[in-house]
């Protein structure tokens with residue numbers, strides 16, 4: 001079980017050190033990677049000229065451009081909501097960057113009132129992400145939003 005209170009406090013502390021999105025999201029991806037067991041990918045896509053572009057992450061080489069509303073990331077960005085996918089093979093349009101991925105959660109991050117990035121986390125285990133993970137990761141996203149600068 002992940003201690004989301006601790007993880008959120010760590011992210012808040014990182015945000016107080018530096019708000020620029022490159023180091024903040026780089027360290028946030030590392031903090032998520034360390035705090036959540038059973039992952040194969042954890043990182044960010046950043047909105048740029050209407051497209052999601054690969055940002056800081058932990059895991060294997062990933063696809064660089066995602067055009068919303070494609071994939072799980074594009075759905076979360078276009079509909080501005082957290083998307084939990086218990087079985088990626090059953091999600092129409094899922095973009096398979098790492099063939100090990102079986103379940104996924106994507107959480108939007110806002111800046112200036114719009115979706116500016118998404119937090120994307122993949123697991124090799126089907127149904128890995130619970131309601132507690134959703135609530136905890138949305139709290140992490142709120143902490144990132146308080147500090148992030150582009």
Ligand code: SME
Nearest residue numbers: 062071072073094095097
């Ligand atoms: N599976 C994602 C693409 C990004 S990779 O998981 C890192 C999607 O369908 O949006």
